Amino acid sequence: AFSLEHISLLPADPLFGLNARYNADKRSPKVSLGIGAYRDSNGKPWILPSVKKAEELLVKDPSYNHEYLPISGLAEFTQAAAKVILGNDSIAIKEKRVLSIQSLSGTGALHFAGIFLKKFYKNTKETDGIPTVYVSSPTWGNHFQIFQSAGLKTATYPYWNNDTKKIDLKGFINTINDAPKGSIFLLHACAHNPTGLDPTHEQWLQILEAIKVNGHFSLFDSAYQGFTSGSLEEDAWAVRKAVELKLPLLICQSFAKNCGMYGERVGCVHIVLTEISEDLNAAILSQLNRIIRSEISNPPAYGAKVVSKILNNPELRSQWEQDLKTMSTRIIKMRYALRDELVALKTPGNWDHIVNQQGMFSFTALSAEEVKRLEEKHAVYLVGTGRASIAGLNEHNVKFVAEAIHEVVC
Numbered sequence: 001a002f003s004l005e006h007i008s009l010l011p012a013d014p015l016f017g018l019n020a021r022y023n024a025d026k027r028s029p030k031v032s033l034g035i036g037a038y039r040d041s042n043g044k045p046w047i048l049p050s051v052k053k054a055e056e057l058l059v060k061d062p063s064y065n066h067e068y069l070p071i072s073g074l075a076e077f078t079q080a081a082a083k084v085i086l087g088n089d090s091i092a093i094k095e096k097r098v099l100s101i102q103s104l105s106g107t108g109a110l111h112f113a114g115i116f117l118k119k120f121y122k123n124t125k126e127t128d129g130i131p132t133v134y135v136s137s138p139t140w141g142n143h144f145q146i147f148q149s150a151g152l153k154t155a156t157y158p159y160w161n162n163d164t165k166k167i168d169l170k171g172f173i174n175t176i177n178d179a180p181k182g183s184i185f186l187l188h189a190c191a192h193n194p195t196g197l198d199p200t201h202e203q204w205l206q207i208l209e210a211i212k213v214n215g216h217f218s219l220f221d222s223a224y225q226g227f228t229s230g231s232l233e234e235d236a237w238a239v240r241k242a243v244e245l246k247l248p249l250l251i252c253q254s255f256a257k258n259c260g261m262y263g264e265r266v267g268c269v270h271i272v273l274t275e276i277s278e279d280l281n282a283a284i285l286s287q288l289n290r291i292i293r294s295e296i297s298n299p300p301a302y303g304a305k306v307v308s309k310i311l312n313n314p315e316l317r318s319q320w321e322q323d324l325k326t327m328s329t330r331i332i333k334m335r336y337a338l339r340d341e342l343v344a345l346k347t348p349g350n351w352d353h354i355v356n357q358q359g360m361f362s363f364t365a366l367s368a369e370e371v372k373r374l375e376e377k378h379a380v381y382l383v384g385t386g387r388a389s390i391a392g393l394n395e396h397n398v399k400f401v402a403e404a405i406h407e408v409v410c
C-alpha cells in the first residue's frame, strides 16, 4: 500500500535555519554574520546603482515584455557573461570552443553541470564508471548534496590547515596525484567559501599542472568574480590560466553576489572545449537543451535582462565595475576594523588571518561552542564552523562584535 510514513524529519538547513533564528530574535543590537549577502554601511541590502539604472532602462524599453526565453537562455546575456569570465579577447571564444547556457544562478549551474557530467562524462578510470567530484575540505556545504543528487560520487581534497591557517597545498596536490585518472576537481575560482583563502598565482600553476598531468576535469565554481579583489580580471585569473593551459573545463557562474541579484537567480554554465568542432558544439548544446527543457523548460528572464543591459552597455558596465569596488573595498575595510578592535581589546590569539583572507567570508577559527555563545549571549550570529560573513559588519556594529568575540574567547 502507498505510504509516506517512512519519511523522516531533516534538520533545518544550517544557513537558512540560522537566518530564521536571527529574524525571530527580539534583542537589540543583534548582528547577522551568517548568510553570504552584501550589506551596506548601515547593514541594509544594497541595490547596486548599475542594477537600478539597468532596471529603469529595461522597463522603459517599448519591446520589454514577459515572454519565454529560449531554452538555453538569453543569448546576449550568456555570450556577454562568457566574456566576463574568460576575457574580451579570449582565444577560446574566438575559436568557438565555448558553449554557454543560462542557469538558475550558481546553484542551478552546478546542478546542470552535475547532471550533464553524470550522463556524458566518460573519461573516468573509476571501476564503476561513475566519476567522483573532489571538493575542498571544507567547502560550501551545498556542493555535496548538489552532486550527490545528480548521481555523482563526492570526495574531498585537503585545503585548510587549521594549525597554520593556510592552504594545505601539499595535501591538495597529493590528492590530485592519487585520484583515479579523469576525476573531476571542483575549484573555487576566487573567494574560497568558507575559508576566504585563495591560492597564489604560483600555487594555482602547481594545482592546474597536476590536474593536467593526471587527465582530470576542472569544474570551476565562480560565485564571487569581481567581488573579491574589486577586479574582474584578477578574480578570473585561475580560470583564464586553465583555459590557456588547454585544460578541459566547465564553469558555473553566478551573478548573485557581484550584481546583488541574489533572489533573481542569474547564472550560466560555460563549457570550454579543447578542440574546435562545430558538430560537437551542436551535439552538446542539443543535449544541454534537453536537460534544461525537462528540468525548468526555460530560465527566468528578468534578472538575465537586467544583467545583460549592464554587460552590454559601456556606461552601465563601468558603473558596475565601480560598484564592485565599492563592495570589495568596504569588506576589506571591515576586515581591518574587526582585526584592529580585537588587537586593541587584547583578545587572546592572533587575528591576522581575518585581514589575510579574501571575499565575503572569514574563517575565524572560533570553535562551535564559542559560536553558540556568541548567538545565545550576544545575539551575534554565524555558522557553527566559525565562518563569518564580513559583509554583515559596519562601523556601527564592529566594536560590539569584537567585544562579543572577546568575551567568548576569554
Ligand code: PLP
Residues within 6 Å of the ligand: 036, 104, 105, 106, 107, 108, 140, 188, 193, 221, 223, 254, 255, 256, 262, 267
Ligand atoms: N558556489 C559557492 C561557493 C557559493 O558560496 C554560492 C553561494 O553562496 C554559490 C555557489 C551559489 O549561489 P547562487 O545559487 O545564489 O548563485
